[in-house]
Amino acid sequence: MTSHQLGLQELQGYRKNEQVHEISPLVCITHDPEFFPNAADLSYILTKIPGEALFEFFQLLVKECVDCGIIVPGILIWDGQFIRSNCNNNKEKGKIKYNDPDAGYCRHNGIRKGVGYDPGILYAHCFNRWVPIYFKMFTGSRADIRAFRETMNEFFQTTTYEWEIVIADSGPYSLQNMKNMQHHGLVPIIRVRKHLKTHPIRELKKDFYFNTDFIPVGWSDELFLKIYSFRPMIEQGNSYNNTYYNAYRMNTRGIEAAIRNRSLIYILELLKALTAYKLGRPDLIMKPTAFENSRYFNFRMWLPVMARDSGYIFFNSSEEIRRRIKNYHGL
Structure with missing residues (x-):
């Protein structure tokens, strides 16, 4: 979090800065004021923490956020975000797998993104804020339709709250997914590709097509489009991961490391939201740079x-x- 005010982007930059200032940047949080971990220390610690344990802690924080009113169950937004693995984009000669055997090659809307992972992510839209509440990790070669279905099925098995609406772009659209959402009591507001001639689709506004069979009776086009307009909120939330946490590319390999990577980011986001709430500063819940004191370098x-x-x-x-x-x- 301090990297943006200090101009640092990685751990090595902090170590070099420590040599200049002769003060450890972690002096305010470590028992030994002169201690500063190196990359090997952090790598060793992370390899010993199971990704499942971090994910469970993330889910405990989600529950606490619901209890505090930070998360209001009601509207879900689904999307994915590519995570680049720390390996080559090409397979070595004579091998059938990449250097990261768990990863897959991602192509999205004709764009080649490389080898990595592409989780299915769920955010809760809560009026003036949007918060991550669940994710399921997939390889980069996964399809949106399958990723949406499996993410939602796992989510329904774990959630104890009632949700009313799920919003998504056209990627996960299929009749099976739409009917599955209806079966769970949700209104699926999922965009449709215009070339689907066998489905009853209608253009509600320019280039925005939807299946009319899944528009609730009594809903106006304006209301339906207003709710769909919440979808870019998850893209803004996902952009924080790369902008503030440098999470576009992992420094390790393996799907377990990818789960740890994403769990740690969401844990940090929810901890900041809870801190803002408990300090009586709800205006800081959506501030990714909140609770920094880096300009004084401790x-x-x-x-x-x-x-x-x-x-x-x-x-x-x-x-x-x-x-x-x-x-x-x-x-």
């Missing part, structure tokens, strides 16, 4: 350490209190 936190090293005595320190007790009792 200088305020470093001042007590500098004072102690220069000989200043803290009269409320544990050592000083023990000394006074010993002197008082003649020990």
Whole structure:
């Protein structure tokens, strides 16, 4: 989070900055003020944490956000986001798999994105905010129709809340998916490709086609399109992952690492939202750069350490209190 005010984009940049300032950027959160982990330390820790454990913690935070009113069950938005794996885009000669055997090659709307993963992601649209609540990891070669179906099926098995609407672009559209959403009591507001001649589609506005069989009776075109206009909110949420967390490309390989990568980002987003709520600052819930103090480079936190090293005595320190007790009792 501090990378944008300090101009740093990776861990090595922090280490170089530490050498210049002679102050660890983690001085305010570590027991040892001089400790700073290297890339090997972080890699070792992450390989020991199961992706499933991080995902479960993410789901616990979702529940807490619902209890606090940050997430209001009602409207779901589905989309995907490509995550580039740390491997070549070409298979080595004589091999049938990429260097990352779990990954797949992603082509989306004619654009070649490379080898990686493409999770199915669910956001909850809650009036003036939109929050990630679920995802399922797939290889980059997956199809939207199957990814939508499997993501929603898993989500319905785990959620305990009632949802009313699901919004998606034309990628996951199929009659089976539409009927499946109706079966679960949701109104599917999913765009349709205009070339589907056998389906009862209608153009509600220029280049926006929808299946009229799934428009609820009594809903006007304006209301239907107004709800569909919420769909870009998930794209804005997904853009934070690459803009603020540098999550476009992984520095590791494997679907387990991809699950950890995405879980950690969503955990951080929900923790910031909960912090904003508990501090009485709901205006910061949708601020990805909230709760930063990087412009001072933790200088305020470093001042007590500098004072102690220069000989200043803290009269409320544990050592000083023990000394006074010993002197008082003649020990």
